[in-house]
Amino acid sequence: MDLMDAARAARENAHAPYSGFKVGAAIRTRRGMVYAGCNVENVSYPEGTCAEAGAIAAMVAAGETEIAEVLVIADSPVPVTPCGGCRQRLSEFASPEVPVILADLSGEAGRMTLGDLLPGAFDRAHMALD
Template identity: 50%
Template structure:
């Protein structure tokens, strides 16, 4: 693995492991995601498709749900692992889900299958986000 900081390496490993468990019989596009939360724990998720397409779940949503279930409240860093040579940015719905648990310091990393990473902050990912107020 490239010379990356330890947290990023953990996220890549967790997201890649989650990717292996992805349920993607319709698209064959297996996505993994991993979150470093404010409690120091890592939470992973994979995409889970459904024949009724809108009922599927994205990898990011699964990771967020795991974080919340375990008591984490904020995303420090989130990584989305693509199954191919292109980065896989979060869909619009997941961008808003990430925003709900992010702050201006949250790092959003998108990784291709070669280990290339692109990083953005929440303002770059979702410039016109809905806000609680």
């Protein structure tokens, strides 16, 4: 499945009655599988869920844990990047070299790496884990 198509379809299902700002995200795993998510707002702001978090949850629920590529789409005059929390969430499952494609409704609008978006990420190396 194409990342753009998956993210677009997920965006259409976003639950954004308060902001009206629908976001879709799709991730491709190292095995080539695609998982998508959309933002889900809640009247009790900020208790909603970001699109990237939804895609990650779907990926993990399917038994996968390695992200190879990310795409985020929104109807915005400038490319929308993942929020800070989602940057950290993505870094749990993706290396700094993973491409993050930023798209608007007309198509790809920019491209960065996760390392560009989250330099100096907090990771396992910061913890006393074996």
